[in-house]
Amino acid sequence: MRLSSPRIDPVDLDRIDAEQADALAPVMQRGQVLNIFRTLARGPEALKAFLGWGSYTLSRKNSLDARLREIVILRTGFLCGSGYEFTQHTRIGLNAGLTAEEIEAIKQGPDAPGWSGLDRAALTACDELVREHFITDATWAALSDLGDRGRMDLVFTVGQYTQVSMMLNTFGVQLDEGQVLDPALDRRTG
Known part of the structure; x- marks a missing residue:
């Protein structure tokens, strides 16, 4: 860990706009919304793209066990x-x-x-x-x-x-x- 405090604050889930809510929807369905996702929600379109690729990497579609x-x-x-x-x-x-x-x-x-x-x-x-x-x-x-x-x-x-x-x-x-x-x-x- 490089910094003691965020350069980009995670969003407050009680104050997100519709675009952020849409981007966070897949994560919110799983329960706790981690700081990584709350931070990336500052760029909702990037978060959506990130989740797509990340989902492949962490899924059974990835051929690595x-x-x-x-x-x-x-x-x-x-x-x-x-x-x-x-x-x-x-x-x-x-x-x-x-x-x-x-x-x-x-x-x-x-x-x-x-x-x-x-x-x-x-x-x-x-x-x-x-x-x-x-x-x-x-x-x-x-x-x-x-x-x-x-x-x-x-x-x-x-x-x-x-x-x-x-x-x-x-x-x-x-x-x-x-x-x-x-x-x-x-x-x-x-």
Whole structure:
């Protein structure tokens, strides 16, 4: 987390206009409206587009199984210094079958002990994509069990969560009530 307070305040749900209400409708149906969505509602048309692509990334349409998808999201969020993203997806990752120990190991990356070959390759791909915006031939080959569609979905997922991390960090989206920031991601400056 980079900022101690938002640069763009989340909307007050009791004071949203019709366009914001329309954009937030899919999120509001699920219950609690998280700060990320309340912030993005400041740009309702962008929020609608964001929800469409994000829904693909988090759905069963994404060919990555939920556990591997969450490894990719958590590593991307960690590399981007997004405390908000890492916090949200820690819970989601645990629900997808990751252990607390694996989530700690995600912060260490592909060289942490205990990863399967595919997990290690996915973590390496995240590192390469975030740092170089490219997957090397060796890593691409190590991801061959995913097939072309799975490798594409891995790139799509890293790209989506790099963008999400940039928005969260830059807009100063704060953790939702009751959440605790991982100290490794406390980079607040203001």
